[in-house]
Every structure is written in structure tokens, then in C-alpha cells.
Amino acid sequence: MRIPFLKRLKPLLSLNDPQWGRGSKDGKQDGKKPEDGPPDLDQLWRDFNQSIARMFGKNGGGDTGGGSPSDSTFAKIGFGVIVAVVAFFWMISGFFIVEEGKTGVITTFGKYSYQASPGFNWRWPAPIQSHEIVNMMQVRTVEIGYRNNVKNKQPKEALMLTDDENIIDIQFAVQYKLKDAAKWLYSNRDPEEMIRQVAETAIREIVGRSKMDFVLYEGREKVALDVNLLMQQVLDRYESGAQITNVTMQAVQPPEQVQAAFDDAVKAGQDKERQKNEGQAYANDVIPKARGEASRMLQDAEGYRSRVIANAEGNAARFKQVLVEYQKAPAVTRDRMYLETMQQIFSSTTKLMMDTKSANNMIYLPLDKLNGDNVVKSNQPATATTGSVPADTMTTVEVRGSKEGRTRDSRDRESR
Template sequence: DFNQRLNRLFSGKRGGDGGPFRPDARGIGLTATVVGAIAVLIWLASGAFIVQEGQVGIVTTFGKLSHIARPGFNWHWPAPFQGHETVNTAQVQAAEIGYRANVRNKQPNEALMLTGDQNIVDVQFSVQYKIKDPVAWVFNNRDQAETVRDAAETVVRELVGQNKMDTVLYEGRDKLPIQAREAIQRMTDRYQLGADIIGVTLQSVQPPDQVVAAFEDAGKAQEERARARSEAQAFADDILPQAKGRAARLLQDAEGYRANAVSVATGNAARFDKIVAEYAKAPAITRDRMYIETMQQILSSTSKVMIDARTGTNQIYLPLDRLLAQSTANEAARSAGSGPMMAPPQPQPAQPQAQPQSQPQAQSAQQEAPANGESARTRDLRSRDTSRERESR
């Protein structure tokens, strides 16, 4: 068999006369064929490779792109004819600028940047990206990760140089990652790198270590200003609706007062027009009626004491306590804007005193009372005659 032939081939086989070894030509040819076949199989097997899920294989022929291998078992002609390179297109990779692995491990040459107002800030950030074009990633650039890092550092330095220090540290800090991601994507596309920039994360943005304490005080002042502004805005949001409500209420009250005043004035004007028409028909009657209505209105809201001058009483009794009480109640009712006042109490009949007056005094009182009543009626008649004469003129 095969093993025996190998033993005979390599073992010391001598001739029958004890001469030197003479190999069998047939055995040598068969062995060489077998060894060559095994070597060829091993060489062909070296062209087999497996592409994992989320990866692609770039197969080249003498360094030139041949085809793209998909996930699974693949084979290509072994070297030196063909070769392959596996590219992970699903993994998110990160490029760190200003530090390595930890923010404490600073890289000053990358982190220190100059602002637009000639100040220095320490910026540490990372760029997350994925490979979107594996062919461009493999063939268009030699050191792809370093290219991404250089592009990111260039973009951020340019953005920092376009802004003032306070903008980079405070007001524009949230906008910087967004602007940086867009600019880095444009630059990598211009390089045809085949990378998709997912985002930019600021790890640290601060002044140099030598002036950190001073800038912390400035930051506290900025926070205090923001807090005061927020409180003022909250106060304005609270007081403005109240002021607007009061203004609207005053406008409604004024509108109601205007409508009421116009209505009252219109009513009075209409009533006056009717009175003028009636007065033109019968002036004396209309004047007497107006006088009576006016006196009725006046006397209905005042306290009155009715005295019968024709009766011969010795003494007049006035209920002053009730009159004062009723006057106080009427004043309170008018000030409170209540309804119509109560009618004044009727005076009690005069009560005679225990000791009557003398006869001459009683007779004098009886004579003065009719005289006073007669004089009052005479004055009323004279005033009416005078007014009639004026109207006739």
C-alpha cells in the first residue's frame, strides 16, 4: 500500500549484491503526485473565508476590486491571484479628539483651540460614525480612522475660531455639536471616505486649567442672571393677565355706565318733549301738576310733622327721637344705595302737660296759629300769580 511504498522509498534498500541503494522510479513519481495534490488542495482551501452578519467582504484580483462578498461562506482564488478584506458596516465606531479613552488622559495638541476673541479653550469631543460605502472606505483612503479624526479636529477648530469664548462656553455650546456633525459629513464626503457621521458628543468644553476658577465665578453670574430673568418672566406672566382682566372689567363697567347714561338721557329727553307738548296746550294746569309732583317727590323722602293749627291745644308734642332715628336710617340707606326709604312714622297726638299754661298764653297761641297758616297760603297765591303774569308776558 501507500505507507509501504513510502517506507521502501525512504528506507535504505540495497541491491542483492550489497551495492548502493537504487530508488524505484515508479514509486518516486507516485509519491510526488500525491504530495503535489495535497499541496494544491491546501492552497485552494486557503481561498475560503466566512463573512459575518453586518459585514461585507471586498474581494480583489491582483489588487483590483473583483466583487463584494455577502455574509456567509465565500471563496476566491488564493494568493497571489486574489485576496479579500472584511469591512464591518453595522458597528458604530468612534474617533476621540482631545483625549484618549478617558477625559483625564488629555491630548493638549488636539484639545487646546483658539477662539475668535483670541482666547484659548480646552475642547474634548468624540465623533460617532459608521461605514456606509465599504468600497470607498477601502480604496479611497489609506488610514481611514485617522482621516476621520483629522477632519473632525479641523472642523471644530474652525467653528471655535468663528465664535467668541463666551459663546463657545455658554450660549452656543448646544449648537456646536450639530454644526460640527454637518460640517464633518460634508468634508468626509468631499474626501469620498464612505463614512456616515452619526453624531458629535462634547465631553468637555472649558477654559484652560490655569483660569478655571475665574471662569467658574463668571458662570455663576451667568446662572444668576438667567434665574433673575426667569423670575421676572414668571412675574410678568402672572401680573399681565390680572391687569388685562381688570382693564377688561373697567371697560365693561364704563360701557355699561355709558349705555345707562344714554338710556336715562334719552328717556328724560322724551319725557321733556311730552311735557313741552302738554305745556303748550295748558300751561297753568301743567305747571300746577309739575309743582304737585315735585313736592310729592320731595316730601315723600323727608321727615314731616303735620300740625293742625285749628285745634286749640295747650302744647305741641314733637317726637324728636323718632325723627332723628328716621333721618339717620334714611341717610344710611341712601349711602348704601338701597331701595326706597321707609315712610316716616306718623307723629303722636300732642299730650297735655301736667301743668297747663295760663289762659292768656293759650289764647295767644290759638291766635298765632291761624295767622301763620293764613300768611303761608297768601304767599303761595302771590307766587302763583307772579309766575302766571311772567308766562303771560
């Protein structure tokens, strides 16, 4: 029953028909000419009702009649069917799928209602409710001081003032994820621009409290960490729904206008550090040697002190022993001491001059030659081989000296 109806309805609904809406093919429709007005929608509706009636086993009325009561009933049934079909398709339009790692945000008449978890979900169709899918696992990036490439600088964002009143050029990137989709969508007008402004504010505050050398060299990682913490505090206060994951310093350097002078200053500083290191290395080499030498000298001095003290104590003990012997036999002890002293003196002397009372000539004894020729032992008296000095001259002198010594000792005793 549907095919005749569709065949009948097709020429009436064909937009390619130049006579569409102008009546039947014979140029008449309800006694009106084609040029009298728009298409007869009532006739289309009656044809549709008749088709519905045929579907339920009833015969439709005439094409031009006003319609019987059965036509009105079937018209209501047809309208209900249409409404039901439209309602069915309208209801199923509320189904939607949320992928893993994403969240669906549902709004009712534009006001936030709830969040849909990943999977197959349903909401009231538009215009009652609508949804928006937000990727929660995506790592988003905001660039400060540059765009897409570090060479594409943004001076208004990159130039900052340090605590020691120096200007520094900083380029860094902020990576973040979303932790609350509803806050991300509805708490701020432009979330990405808000992240950029918060990042710029945080870096300016941290750099403004730091020295230039600290930011350029040893403090880069600490500056990035401080910026991360400060940004998260501000974003939480703004209820942005964002979680900062990483702050990466791309470039930290002085402005291009003073780059050459700054490089010279850095080179001079490096030369200074190198010279300090060389001096420290030299000091580390010399100081231990000097300390070792000083310690050795102290030990030598201590040894010399001990040796001198020991010798002095020994000499004192020996003198006491000699004193005891001297008190027993002064003359013999004096002669023995005289002979020992002269022996010690002559043992280290190579030449000896003697003056005799018997003649005015001075006797010269070349002891070194005498010792070399005769190979005489050191404890035996030397024998003269040259000159006119007899061999017993030394003995005579020694005996005379001994007699003179004994004479002086006797005189001392008499005087006492």
C-alpha cells in the same frame, strides 16, 4: 513497506542524534570519516527512492551504487508525488470563511480585485492572492475633545471659537459604520485618524457660525445634526467608505478658567427671566381686571347717558304738556306748579324757618320732631306741637303766597 522506510529514515532525520549528519553509526559513510563534512544528502535521496521503488514492487539498488535506470524513473515519480501533495495543500490553503455581517476583500499581488460575500469562499493561495476580513456591522466610535472619559480632556480638540468671539469647550462622540470595505481599506492611509480630523473640522465650522448661547442651550441638537450632515459630505468626497450614524454631544460648557464668572452671568440671566415671568404674571392678573373695570365703567356711563337722555326727553315732553295747560289757564297752572315744587322741597327738609310780616319774630318749625311725634303722612301738612305758632299759620302763608302769585300774574297780563 512504509514502516521499514520510516524506521530507517528516523535515525537519519533525528535532530536529537548528536551524530546526525556525521555519517553511519560505525563512523563511516562512503569512505569518509565523521569529521569530513555535512550529512550525505545524496544517500538520503537514494534511500527515499529505494523506498518508493519497494512500494511499486521493485527492488532498490545498492547503498553505494550510482543507481540504475529504474531508480531514476522512480525518483521522478517520487518527486511528482511530492509536488502533487504540496500543490494540493497549497490549493486548499486558498479556502476561507466570511462570517455574517462581514466582507472579505481580495487582493491580487497587492492590488484590489473584488469583495467576497459571507460564506465559504476560495481565492488563489498566497502569494498570488490574499484576503482581509472587514466587519461591516460593527459600530465604531471616534471621540473628539476627550479620551475614554469626559474628565480626560483634550484641550487642543475641545476648545473652539464661536461667532460672537467667545471660547467654548465641546466634547462629543461620532459613531459610524462601514458601507464600502475596499474604500475603507485602500482609499486613505489612516481611516480612523481621518474620521477624527473630519469631525473636528466639521464641528469647528458649525460652531464658528453660531452664537455661544445658541450652542450652549437651545441649539445643541441642531449643531449635532449639522455636524453629521457636513461630515458625511466630506467623507463621501474623500471616498472613505464610512457612514455616519450618530453624533452625540457629551459636554458643552465654557472653559474652566471662566466657569465661575459664567455661572454668575447665567444666574443673573435666570433671575432676570424669573422677574420677567413674575411681572408677566402680575400683568396677566391686573390687565384683565382693568379691562373689565373699564368695560364696566363704559357700560355704566352708557347707562347714565341713556338715563339722562331719557329723563331730558321726558322732562321736555312734560314741559310741553305743561306749556299747553299753562296757555289754557296760566294762573291755575302756576299755582299748582308752585305747590308741587314746595312739596318736593319740604319733603326732603327737616327744618323750616318762616318770616311773617305781622311780627319781627321768625317762626321755627322742627319738622323732623313733628313727623316723629305725630307720624304724619308725607302728603299731609305738618302740625306744630311746640312753640306759639298756630296750626293754621302754614295755611295762611300758603294762601298768602298764592294770592301774591295771582297778583303777580295779573300784573304780568296787564303789562302785556
